[in-house]
Amino acid sequence: MGGGKVLVTVDWLHTVPQFAQQMRERIEGAGFEVKLSRTKKSLSEAEVTPLVGDIVGYIASNDDLNERVIDKAKQLRVISRQGAGFDRIDLEACTRRGIVVCNAFGAGAPAVAEFTFGSMLAIGRHMVAGQAALKADDWWLRTDIGGTSPVGATLGVVGLGHIGRELVRLVRGFRMRVLYYDVVRASDEQELGAEFRALDELLAESDFVSIHVGLNRATYHMIGEREFTLMKPSAFIVNTSRGGVIDEDALYRAIVNGRIAGAALDVFEKEPIAPDSPLLGLGDRILLTPHMAGLSDAAKQSMLDLATDNLLAVLQGRRPRFVTNPAVYEKSS
Numbered sequence: 001m002g003g004g005k006v007l008v009t010v011d012w013l014h015t016v017p018q019f020a021q022q023m024r025e026r027i028e029g030a031g032f033e034v035k036l037s038r039t040k041k042s043l044s045e046a047e048v049t050p051l052v053g054d055i056v057g058y059i060a061s062n063d064d065l066n067e068r069v070i071d072k073a074k075q076l077r078v079i080s081r082q083g084a085g086f087d088r089i090d091l092e093a094c095t096r097r098g099i100v101v102c103n104a105f106g107a108g109a110p111a112v113a114e115f116t117f118g119s120m121l122a123i124g125r126h127m128v129a130g131q132a133a134l135k136a137d138d139w140w141l142r143t144d145i146g147g148t149s150p151v152g153a154t155l156g157v158v159g160l161g162h163i164g165r166e167l168v169r170l171v172r173g174f175r176m177r178v179l180y181y182d183v184v185r186a187s188d189e190q191e192l193g194a195e196f197r198a199l200d201e202l203l204a205e206s207d208f209v210s211i212h213v214g215l216n217r218a219t220y221h222m223i224g225e226r227e228f229t230l231m232k233p234s235a236f237i238v239n240t241s242r243g244g245v246i247d248e249d250a251l252y253r254a255i256v257n258g259r260i261a262g263a264a265l266d267v268f269e270k271e272p273i274a275p276d277s278p279l280l281g282l283g284d285r286i287l288l289t290p291h292m293a294g295l296s297d298a299a300k301q302s303m304l305d306l307a308t309d310n311l312l313a314v315l316q317g318r319r320p321r322f323v324t325n326p327a328v329y330e331k332s333s
Contacts, residue, residue: 006056008035079099086214111296111298120236209235266292
């Protein structure tokens with residue numbers, strides 16, 4: 001095929017063969033060859049470097065795409081993420097090279113929002129403790145377990161993007177009072193039914209705090225020792241965004257010392273989580289899941305469709321729907 005090769009490294013592709021076939025047919029129908037890396041994990045620099053030398057397009061998992069990798073991809077024109085995060089892509093290197101970086105913004109938002117609310121229910125109502133008791137043949141622990149219901153509680157949403165907004169809409173039926181913090185105040189907050197608060201105020205008032213921001217210099221460890229001291233001792237924190245937003249050492253101390261009631265984490269500073277992480281020793285005070293919030297079957301189809309749309313738009317000379325490094329177009333004009 002004269003159009004060139006497209007590398008695909010989506011780590012969950014094997015779970016949705018019908019969607020994978022549709023993606024392949026669309027790319028090949030546009031005149032490009034699909035180069036599929038059959039992987040079940042995000043790729044390291046050493047793993048991805050040998051794959052990029054002859055590609056013009058790339059549908060990427062959360063792979064390590066640093067400047068050294070980018071420099072090896074001499075023909076590359078577009079990196080299209082199948083998810084929303086881009087913290088492992090060197091955007092400046094891509095822009096210098098004229099490589100367009102795209103993201104599937106919003107495609108997995110409903111799945112992450114529903115998972116977030118499910119995590120709030122699970123940790124607040126002590127479902128983790130209940131399952132542990134059942135497995136330990138302690139049926140009557142049920143009489144000792146109370147729990148905090150999200151219904152009628154105050155939810156603090158940190159980051160009112162696609163996922164944050166989906167969560168706000170989702171909890172309307174549960175009569176939650178919703179506060180939000182974002183660097184840009186929403187013009188439609190009354191329509192959404194969300195009240196703006198400064199971050200410190202949000203932390204102090206909320207029964208559940210849910211994190212929905214990207215990871216960058218400004219958000220790295222934005223929730224740390226000081227922030228946990230502001231929260232209610234009965235409060236829970238949920239993170240389905242990026243692990244580095246929360247200082248995990250500070251979180252551990254906050255839970256151990258009773259400064260907060262517990263947490264639910266789907267993301268971690270280092271993934272996979274280290275087997276000796278102290279978080280794993282917190283028992284039923286924490287719910288830990290392996291970065292799976294956005295991976296419902298419906299979300300996988302939406303993300304793959306949007307990633308393919310973005311990829312083909314660039315390769316066919318059109319501007320894609322979501323451009324992460326818009327400066328690349330200013331550079332080429």
